[in-house]
Amino acid sequence: MDALPKGAKHPKYLFGGVVAGIRDYGNRVGIPTVAGCIVFDEGYLGNILVNVACVGFAKKxxxxxxxxxxxxxxxxxxxxxxxxxxxxxxxxxxxxxxxxxxxxxxxxxxxxxxxxxxxxxxxxxxxxxxxxxxxxxxxxxxxxxxxxxxxxxxxxxxxxxxxxxxxxxxxxxxxxxxxxxxxxxxxxxxxxxxxxxxxxxxxxxxxxxxxxxxxxxxxxxxxxxxxxxxxxxxxxxxxxxxGPEYTREYRPARPPPEEGVRLPPEPRDYRSTILKLLAAPNIASKEYVIRQYDHEVRASTVLKPMQGVIGKAAHGDASVIRPLVDSWRALAIAVASTPHITSLDPFVGGASAVDEMCRNLVAVGSRPHSLTNCLNFGNPEKPDRLWSFREAVRGIGTTAKALGIPIPSGNVSFYNESPRGPCPPTPVVLGVGMVDDLRRCVTSDFKGSGDPIVLVGATGPELGGSEYLRLRGRGLAPVPGVDALGLRASMDHLLQAIRAGTVRACHDLSHGGLAIAAAEMCLGGDIGADLKTSAMEPFRWDVQLFSESNGRWLVEVAKDRYEEFMHLLEGVPTTYLGTTGGGSLHLARGRQWTSLAVPVMRKAWTEAIPRQVVVA
CATH class of the missing domain: 3.90.650.10 (PurM-like C-terminal domain)
Incomplete structure (x- = not known):
């Protein structure tokens, strides 16, 4: 309570009110609420942000x-x-x-x-x-x-x-x-x-x-x-x-952010670290919120926000809507927001939002078509706030242009400040993807035992703004970079593999990195996996497991079509990690290893949000 500005409402009260408002209006207006994201950060204590986007379709x-x-x-x-x-x-x-x-x-x-x-x-x-x-x-x-x-x-x-x-x-x-x-x-x-x-x-x-x-x-x-x-x-x-056209001064904040790499010591207990990450508010299950929204109204939602075994589903990367009952074509919808990166490097933060949105759409088998955005920043009359905004816009525009994705609409919200200072610079991106045949869509949950698991994309020591460093409470590392041309090639090849039917499950790597992506796929499929990271880039094990490098997916490949999959991904960085199966997520590299039973992970992942945000 001491951190709250005088007169500000408690975050639990505000969170509950926002969820109820979206629920009570959205459920009554007859439009399904199919996608979204929730970000928690102390920077929002004095000024929370709520962005809503709507996707419509019509004859020309x-x-x-x-x-x-x-x-x-x-x-x-x-x-x-x-x-x-x-x-x-x-x-x-x-x-x-x-x-x-x-x-x-x-x-x-x-x-x-x-x-x-x-x-x-x-x-x-x-x-x-x-x-x-x-x-x-x-x-x-x-x-x-x-x-x-x-x-x-x-x-x-x-x-x-x-x-x-x-x-x-x-x-x-x-x-x-x-x-x-x-x-x-x-x-x-x-x-x-x-x-x-x-x-x-x-x-x-x-x-x-x-x-x-x-x-x-x-x-x-x-x-x-x-x-x-x-x-x-x-x-x-x-x-x-x-209206007037302003020309205002802009400049980066002084002093500039510290650069370099200074990681905390490796965890002594990786099992405990992964469980704590699964319970972190930005990673934990949002089912408490999702189940309050009607994502089924109009009976056209093919892939839903929660994907996997009924009663044990995990987060999907995107939802898929079937607009016409007489066509197998569909629309995929996904959301991304990157305040944790934008706070450190606004240009890369804007670029990363587009990168993550595209990965989410591709993960279900859709080709990114277009995007809209809401850009939430502080007082533009202050030069450092305006500089952050300018750089984030450059990042979004540069990346979208390189990927060939139009931005036909958008919104800007300025003056998001309180006595505590500005809220984190928060670009929010909503993207729409085209699905040629919804019968070829895939979900994020592991499907069966013995299937190969492949990491698509390259991993770097990019822990800047990561959930892992937030958990450790210290450390310095580069923010995840964006290779738009590499991402475009990876998307093309992965989409070919999905359409060919070689992919059984796909999940993008974002908050929490490889370890959390694998855990979420296990949770959704209610099945374990055995992964060895020895063939990955030769970094410390915590970097391999928790790096949040952009441009990556974790893929479950049909076991009888592995060679075909690898042929379709030729020219794209890929790493064979292991197979699905068992009742635990087993991670290893050389003599280092840890194992987490699926029920134990589920308890940590599902209980966190209700326990932290529900007002008793």
């Missing part, structure tokens, strides 16, 4: 742009009523969280969600788009009406007139400026030609969703807002909507 013919298409267009506000909740929401989000700032804005900065209204609103918008009635469509986010109207009009080369008296309200007495800037949830703005207005209203009435004409586009690039017959705002739209 029904896609609608976020703009008006003609000065004849009419603005229709559809969905929830406008209230005082959410006023100054983005303003509040652009402040450092001090006791003073919280008191100044806490009255109404947080919106009140209504998932029961959101689902029919989605259906009504989609039906209008399919019918060809919409010239433009955009949600009301930050700034509410004050942003959406100008953005849609200016993007179409027009201006706009809005009558605030026509906006449906939650309560009487809202001032014009409150109506204009409110960020109340579940609202969409539609741009519709006059001849289609009645058709649109009929559809929204069918779904029992409020819809009201509140304005129109005009040829002049002017934003004109009236209330009670009086013009309360009239401004040049390019000036009003365009």
């Amino acid at each position: 013919s029904q896609l609608v742009r976020n703009r008006v298409a003609s000065p004849r267009d009419v603005f229709i506000l559809a969905g929830g009523r406008t209230g005082r909740d959410g006023i100054h929401g983005v303003t509040y989000a652009s402040l450092e969280l001090t006791e003073k700032s919280v008191k100044g804005w806490q009255a109404g900065a947080v919106q009140l969600g209504d998932p029961i209204l959101k689902e029919p609103l989605i259906h009504a918008c989609i039906e209008c788009a399919r019918a060809g009635f919409l010239d433009g469509l955009k949600d009301l986010g930050g700034g509410g009406l004050s942003c959406v109207v100008g953005e849609m009009a200016l993007a179409g080369g027009c201006g706009a007139e809005v009558d605030l008296e026509k906006v449906p309200l939650k309560e009487k007495g809202l001032a014009p400026w409150e109506i204009w800037v409110s960020e109340s949830q579940e609202r969409m703005m539609l741009a519709v030609l006059p001849e289609h207005v009645d058709d649109v209203m009929r559809i929204f009435d069918l779904y029992d969703v409020p819809a009201t004409v509140v304005g129109r586009a005009i040829p002049q690039k002017i934003g004109r807002v009236s209330y009670a017959g009086t013009v309360v705002l009239e401004m040049d739209l390019e000036f009003y909507t365009g």
Whole structure:
């Protein structure tokens, strides 16, 4: 409690509230919650981060742009009523969280969600788009009406007139400026030609969703807002909507981070070390959270967040969705976040997020297609914060470009600071992969006894930011590097092997390195494995087991197709480690060895999160 800033809520309370909020809204809106990640770090004590992404699919013919298409267009506000909740929401989000700032804005900065209204609103918008009635469509986010109207009009080369008296309200007495800037949830703005207005209203009435004409586009690039017959705002739209372009100073923090290698002594008891890592919050089972979310709604989730033997499943690398029941093609969805690396090297942290996201998608047999991101950083007015942001963006962009992966969307969250300082620089990446035939997908759990286990990718002494050094509480090592061209080649070859049917299980190596990846595969399959690391790069055994080098997967190969697998992986670094089987994970190198029974690992792995985060 001493570490909490004055007035801050306890992490257990916040964690429980966030999980409940996602659960209670997501489970009711009819969209499966299929992927995610949870990161614990003391740096979030004063300012937690919550990022949500949504993946949609549609026919090209029904896609609608976020703009008006003609000065004849009419603005229709559809969905929830406008209230005082959410006023100054983005303003509040652009402040450092001090006791003073919280008191100044806490009255109404947080919106009140209504998932029961959101689902029919989605259906009504989609039906209008399919019918060809919409010239433009955009949600009301930050700034509410004050942003959406100008953005849609200016993007179409027009201006706009809005009558605030026509906006449906939650309560009487809202001032014009409150109506204009409110960020109340579940609202969409539609741009519709006059001849289609009645058709649109009929559809929204069918779904029992409020819809009201509140304005129109005009040829002049002017934003004109009236209330009670009086013009309360009239401004040049390019000036009003365009916004300033900042040129701020950026520089790395002083002094620069220490470099070199200074590892702690090797553990005397590797068994105890692995069990402690399995119980570490960033590695331990997140089933307590996952089981609260409905990942089955719509009955299209083929590979689920937990994969393996029923009742004993472990984390999967990605989920797979089947959008069309008459096709074997599918979408894979995966998430990655790398604050532990970005804090030490922002460029490599950004690059590593893309690397890990791609590995997660490839691990189930999908080819990475595109990604989006949310970049969470501190106050950009401080040069070192802006430098971290710039470097992370460079890392993401450089790596994605080298891999040929587009980034069609994204989001930035600044000012994530408290009296404790900035939160860890946190790039969060969500990627989508294409699956040609979902029947060829693989999961992360070991499948049977006697199958060869192969490490794909090269291991380096890269323990910087690792869970192992966090556990040991000391040490210095390089952060994991990113070889984008090598990763691209590895992905191509591994995907060929998966599609050929030579791979029975695949899991990427990230938090905790080789030892933890092997343990998770054993847990998911409820079966042991016998691995010898003698053929790996000649580092200390703790480096071999716990290095978090990028670009690596652990693969269970079908025993009668090992030679075919190795032929398909020709040119890619591979290391034969051992075989599946038994009831324990046995690890050895020369005279060093350790063994962990699967039930013992499961107890450490499954009990940690409920014990640490549940409020008694």
